[in-house]
Amino acid sequence: MPKLISILNGPNLNLLGKRQPEIYGSETLADVEKACAALAGELGLATTFHQSNYEGGVVELIHAARETSAGVIINPAAYTHTSVAILDALNAFEGPVIEVHISNVHKRESFRHHSYVSLRADGVIAGLGTEGYLLALRRMKTLVG
Numbered sequence: 037m038p039k040l041i042s043i044l045n046g047p048n049l050n051l052l053g054k055r056q057p058e059i060y061g062s063e064t065l066a067d068v069e070k071a072c073a074a075l076a077g078e079l080g081l082a083t084t085f086h087q088s089n090y091e092g093g094v095v096e097l098i099h100a101a102r103e104t105s106a107g108v109i110i111n112p113a114a115y116t117h118t119s120v121a122i123l124d125a126l127n128a129f130e131g132p133v134i135e136v137h138i139s140n141v142h143k144r145e146s147f148r149h150h151s152y153v154s155l156r157a158d159g160v161i162a163g164l165g166t167e168g169y170l171l172a173l174r175r176m177k178t179l180v181g
C-alpha cells in the first residue's frame with residue numbers, strides 16, 4: 037500500500053485562480069490537486085487533498101491525518117500568521133510536516149513574516165508558486181520513504 041500524504045489548504049484557497057492572480061497565479065486548486073495526485077503516483081505515494089475556510093475545519097483535517105497519513109503538506113493561508121490551534125494540532129501529528137506558501141510571504145506585508153506553523157514544520161517552501169506543492173511532495177518521498 038502506498039503511503040498516504042494529506043495535503044491541506046486553509047481559507048480562501050478555494051478561490052485560487054480567481055483571487056489576486058497577479059500574486060497567486062491562474063491555476064485553480066483543482067489543477068493543483070490533479071498535479072499532486074499525478075506526481076504522487078509517479079513517486080509511489082498516495083494523496084488526499086482538502087480545503088477549509090474555517091480554523092476548526094483545518095484542525096479537524098489534521099486530526100483525521102493522524103489516523104491515516106504518513107505526512108502532512110499544509111498551506112494554512114491566513115491562519116499561518118494567527119493560529120495557535122493549528123500549531124497545536126500539528127504538534128499532535130507524528131509524521132513530517134511541510135508548510136507551503138504560493139507567494140513569497142517574506143516579500144509581502146510584515147504581518148505575513150511570522151508563521152506559527154513554522155514552529156512545527158520540518159520544511160517551509162514560499163514563493164515558488166503552485167510548484168511548491170510538488171516540490172514538497174518530492175521531499176515527502178525522501179522523508180517517509
Ligand code: DQA
Binds near residue numbers: 049136138
Ligand atoms: C498564502 C500566504 C498567506 O499570507 C495568505 O494569507 C494566503 C496564501 C500563500 O500561499 O502564499 O492566503 O499562504
